[in-house]
Amino acid sequence: MNEPRTSVPFFLVDVFASAPLSGNPLSLVPDADELSESQMRSIAREFNQSETTFLLRPRLPGASFRLRSFTPIGAEVLGAGHNALGAWLWLSASGRLPASRDALAQEIGDQVLPVQVTSEADGSAVVSMNQSPPRFGGTVSDRAELADALGLSVQDLADDPAQVVDTGAGHLLVPVRDRAAVDRAEPDASRLAAVLHKVDGEGCYLYSLDPVDPRTAVAYTRFFNPSMGISEDPATGTAAGPLAALLLAGGKVIDGTWGIEQGRALGRPSLIRVTIDGQDVSVSGSGLVVAEGTLFL
Numbered sequence: 001m002n003e004p005r006t007s008v009p010f011f012l013v014d015v016f017a018s019a020p021l022s023g024n025p026l027s028l029v030p031d032a033d034e035l036s037e038s039q040m041r042s043i044a045r046e047f048n049q050s051e052t053t054f055l056l057r058p059r060l061p062g063a064s065f066r067l068r069s070f071t072p073i074g075a076e077v078l079g080a081g082h083n084a085l086g087a088w089l090w091l092s093a094s095g096r097l098p099a100s101r102d103a104l105a106q107e108i109g110d111q112v113l114p115v116q117v118t119s120e121a122d123g124s125a126v127v128s129m130n131q132s133p134p135r136f137g138g139t140v141s142d143r144a145e146l147a148d149a150l151g152l153s154v155q156d157l158a159d160d161p162a163q164v165v166d167t168g169a170g171h172l173l174v175p176v177r178d179r180a181a182v183d184r185a186e187p188d189a190s191r192l193a194a195v196l197h198k199v200d201g202e203g204c205y206l207y208s209l210d211p212v213d214p215r216t217a218v219a220y221t222r223f224f225n226p227s228m229g230i231s232e233d234p235a236t237g238t239a240a241g242p243l244a245a246l247l248l249a250g251g252k253v254i255d256g257t258w259g260i261e262q263g264r265a266l267g268r269p270s271l272i273r274v275t276i277d278g279q280d281v282s283v284s285g286s287g288l289v290v291a292e293g294t295l296f297l
Contacts, residue, residue: 005296008035008043012291013086016235016263016270020290023270024235024263026086027052029295030096032068041074043295048072050233051083055091063107064098064115065091073229078109079169081237081283085127089287092117092125108168120286128275128284129237134245137164138199146174149195150206151186158208160250164201165242167281171223172201173239173246179210179220183265189226196227203228205239207260209252216271217259218252219243234263235270237283244274245281 010029017023027047032040032054044052049072056066069083070076077083084106091097097117098104104115106129116128139161140146146162147154158175165173172195176182185206192204203225211217221243223236240260247253255277263270273284 008295008297010293010295011090011289013090013287014290015082015086015089015287016237016272016285017287020288022263022268023287024082024233024268025049025290026082028055028087028090029053030055030090032056039297040068041070044070045072045074046295050230051077053083053087055087058107060107060110060112062103063105063112066107071228071230075228077169077228077238079167079238080106080108080113080129080131081169081239082235084108084129085237085283085285086287088115088117088127088129089125090289092127093289124286124288126284126286128282131167131238131241131281131283133167133279134242134249134281135166135170136246136249137166137170137201139163140172140195140199145191146195149188149191150174150204151188152176152181152184156181156184163246164199165246167238167241167245169202169238170200171203171205171239171242172196172199173205173207173243176206176208178208179212182206182208182220182222185222187224187226189231192224193226203230203236203239205236205243207243211259211261212264213261217261218247219260220264221260221262222265223262232266234266234268235272236262237272237285240272240274241281241283244276248276
């Protein structure tokens, strides 16, 4: 006799996107309180997106929703990037936002972080999310090992050190000479994972201060995270926030809002907007729901 099947609705949201099939795709499962953690990890593996987010009832005071996000290998993501922004874009598009938008907040791990949802002139939603205050971690001492792991030469690396910065997730930020060097990178996953392990970094954000459109962006980037099962990600809010904090600390930018380009190497151009004011870091962007369906478990 066949076991009864449970129907689980899901949605696909293109985050940091202005048109379908661009930006960073996010699989989203709302009303996921009845799913076990094991099922969440299996669903994330099934979707095989860089991250799959599950919306749950909050546990901590002040939170509007609890979010849990997993990579294809089942690793849980505790930062607030495209994984969280896409969830709020879906909540806005589906009419599920609370009546009052003055005190929106998301529970991620053991943190409750404020969220703002506003509307553009065309009615599209823009989500802005606070990240944690920046923490500056270790730097890479062996530049040759780092370059080799990235498939680059030492001459491709910029003079500034590669450093781990954390605003919710600690990523290694690697400066290179120009946009062409960013595009040339062909990381060796195992070697890069070893470099990241030495400096206690989760992923690697390769960047140059050579954006395609300097009118809207300050940096051009790619993101690799072999330790979390992500070969390359087209838009990474949890890395863009740390990058803005590092550029501010190094005098490369001043307090304000800065655009960061990502995803062009994957054919999914993305623009991440980061606002930084001293220790306050927030990431914002728009996007759209592009698909929906049902899982039968």
